[in-house]
Amino acid sequence: MRFLVVDDSTTMRRIIINTLKKLGYTEIVEAGNGREGIEKVSEGTVDLIITDWNMPEMNGIEFIRALRGMEGKQSLPVLMVTTNAAKDDIVEALRAGVNNYVVKPFTPDTIKEKIDAVMAH
């Protein structure tokens, strides 16, 4: 399974990538904002996207809206990892097309549960 990790924080990208590797996933590409994320999706096969919300240039919500407008990407699983955990934030993210939501701080078990949940759908 090939992951795309989108986050402007190199630290958070490394934390998520290390977590994915601990879970046994090794095919991972990364992007520093939503615009780069769209480029990576266009370049090749991605099976699941993990994205931040607050990013420069194109934030996570704008990224997902753009992604959902791309041909064949309407059902590509997207997991959002963010500190934005207010009810209104979660509703906005789900409306934009996020499949599931992880609030920072998180454990590897939480990431695994959410990956399993979005892939089951």
Added chain:
Amino acid sequence: MASPATAVDPQSTQPMIETLRACTRDVFGTMVGTSLAEGTPIDGDALRPQSNVVGQIGFGGSRSGLVVFYATFAGAGSITRALLGMDADADPSKPEVADAIGEITNMIAGSFRTRMATDGDAWAISIPTVTMGSDFYMTPLTDGRRTMLPFRMGEHEIFVELVITTRVRRA
């Protein structure tokens, strides 16, 4: 010139202090993989932590202010190694340390914002800023209640400060 002052009721801010302590413990327990020993909170600005790396985030909601994170170079390096899964003898670069402390500050303040917003008020936080050096002095341009929360992570002391604004000083 300053905006009108409002009093800060210590009793009303105690839940904010307890919430920030809990958020700090949770972030370190979950993301850094370490339990923090806690010291007694210190009110006012009598304590100036010896620190080289300072992360800072503003918040606004029913109260406004700052969350400030303080660590020494050694402490910040230890946090960075743990966050990034680096070897114990690795020497993280300054950009790695700055980014890691920014992320730690962001997670603490983000958790704080989320928990404070559960009463229905809208709360927001700013993006983090990180200052690194060996000879600088941090002072917010606000009057209000300042509470320093001391923690110990192994051999390293770290501090989280809650500044609750009552008025903003302007030139």
